[in-house]
Amino acid sequence: MEKFLNLKDPQEVYRDIIQIIEPAVNEEKVPLENSIGRILAEDIFAPEDYPDFPRSTVDGFAVKAKDVFGASYNDPIYLIKKGAINIGEDVSLVLNEGETYQIVTGAMLARGADAVVMREYARDSSENVEIIRGVANGENVLKEGDDIKKGSLILRKGSKILGGTSGLLSALGIYELKVYSPLKVHIYSSGDEVVLPSEVKTRGKVRDVNTYNLFSLLKTENVKYQYKGRLKDDLDVFIKAFESSLEEADLVVVSGGSSKSAKDYTETAINNLGRPGVIVHGLLISPGKPSIVGKVGNKFIFGLPGHPTSCFIVSFLFLLPMIRRLSGLRDFLPKSFAIRLQESVYAKASKETYVLGKLLGENIVSPLPTDSPLIFPLSQSDGLIRIPLGTEGKEKGDFAEFLPWEF
Structure with missing residues (x-):
């Protein structure tokens, strides 16, 4: 794993770390x-074949196509009515030349029938049926295995x-x-400044936003997640919490504590717990640069930025793909499509930039403020506008890649 220590390019993280992850769960x-x-x-x-018997796709009359060739309103063809076939019946009837059976949608064809004339193009009497429109072989019929072959x-x-x-x-x-089996995920928040929504907030404190955003992201994934609490700014607290969770969970996630400040302990705690330790610290993206991917034995610890928008973006772009791979899912990358920009978007060429976007129809997106500490624009957004590494932005009217939220 030594080659991963300096990984920062997002595409390399996808290719060299997330894509090669094996499922971490039982069957x-x-x-x-x-x-x-x-x-x-x-x-x-x-x-088995589907369908496993030939059936009619319309209400009408089962026929041999050659018997009604050339039939028209002015030159109808008359067939002998032999009876009716209802849905759910196991039919052993044989259709001979010049004959027809009335049939309903989904009912089995009599042997020898190869088409069905719709009711609208037939005039029914007690003994005969007048056909005023011909049909081709196989018309209005679903044959054995037409949909799925055994x-x-x-x-x-x-x-x-x-x-x-x-x-x-x-x-x-x-x-x-x-x-x-569902992936077991333990979630922590961190920082002495963070309080729960139910707690009294004093000036200088902030309520926990990231944990609840994570809940929304994980709701549709094949996971059993558990919030394990808020970690105090103490290295021993981080180490003991991670150590305990690694015994029970398949993946540990912590928001905050991932930057290079003196009070951010995620990196040190991971490296103290075992090898290979931290394999990514810092991504070439904006926002979301201070992110950590660590591995202890065969289990991952993911450290997310503390600012809500950064945390959400990194979770969507990297944490969710990791969870999907660990859960055994084949298609793990976010979906995207090209869309036209309503306004210009500026970026630093040294980073891959992501901007919140609001869809204004099928073909246009409006950029929203994406400063990391802000939370309201995130709630109004429909996804992310991606400005690739090495690009200094996109002009109004240009096409850009758009990644819609998927949850």
């Missing part, structure tokens, strides 16, 4: 109904189970899944 089996939001611990292959890969290991995914698995008769 377990859960019923399908309890799987929403969980992460698959195995590839899923289709155990044995095909439908979900990859590391995928998150979502609503539509759950329905897919149910349709294929998959009712139990092997998933990763």
Whole structure:
């Protein structure tokens, strides 16, 4: 791990640290109904075709396409009505030339039928059906395996189970899944100046903002997080807290205590606990430079900046991807897209700069004040505008990369 000691470029942190993280959690089996939001611990292959029988996609009349070729309003074709097929019936009927069966959406086709004429293009009588529009072979029909072939890969290991995914698995008769257990995360705030929202705040103190912002970020992740309290400005307190949490948790997170001031103890505490110790201290980003990534044995400790906006941005850009990788998720990087700037954005070329942005429609974003101590602009923002390293900003009307909040 020695090569990580001087890492500061954000892209290197993604590539050389976060991307190579292996899941830090066990595997377990859960019923399908309890799987929403969980992460698959195995590839899923289709155990059967879907659909597993040919079915109609409309209400109408099952036919042989060649029997109704050329049918029109002025030159209709008459077929013998043999009966009706209802949904849910296991059909062993055979359709012969010149015949038709009335059928409803989702019902199984009779053998020999290869298309369905919609009800709107047929005139039904007791014995015959008048067809006024022809259909092509396969029209209004879903054949066996048209949607999913038996044995095909439908979900990859590391995928998150979502609503539509759950329905897919149910349709294929998959009712139990092997998933990763939730990641255990311990969260600390730090600083003698920090008080909880429920405590009396005297002048000079500040209420804990970062912990509650972290809760909002972690709510949709596959984690069990626990707030372990506020750390006093004392090195022994930091060491004992981290040591205790490393025995129980998969990841330890502390906000504040990550800069180079004399009273910031996160780095020293990590290095006192074991190797490899601190592997990143300081990122080439603004805001959020004073950030720490440490590792003790096979467990990580993440030190976040104390200022709320910096803390939130670093958590979104780096802590969440780390949590996702530790949780076994394949896709861990924030999503982004190009969007036009309503106003110019200025940046220092020596750092990768992130600016809060408010969407003003699908194609334009308004930059917001992103000074680290401010908290209101963060609450009004929809995501981040990224100004790459080596760039001194973007002009009004330019396109920029935008990373929407995902939680």
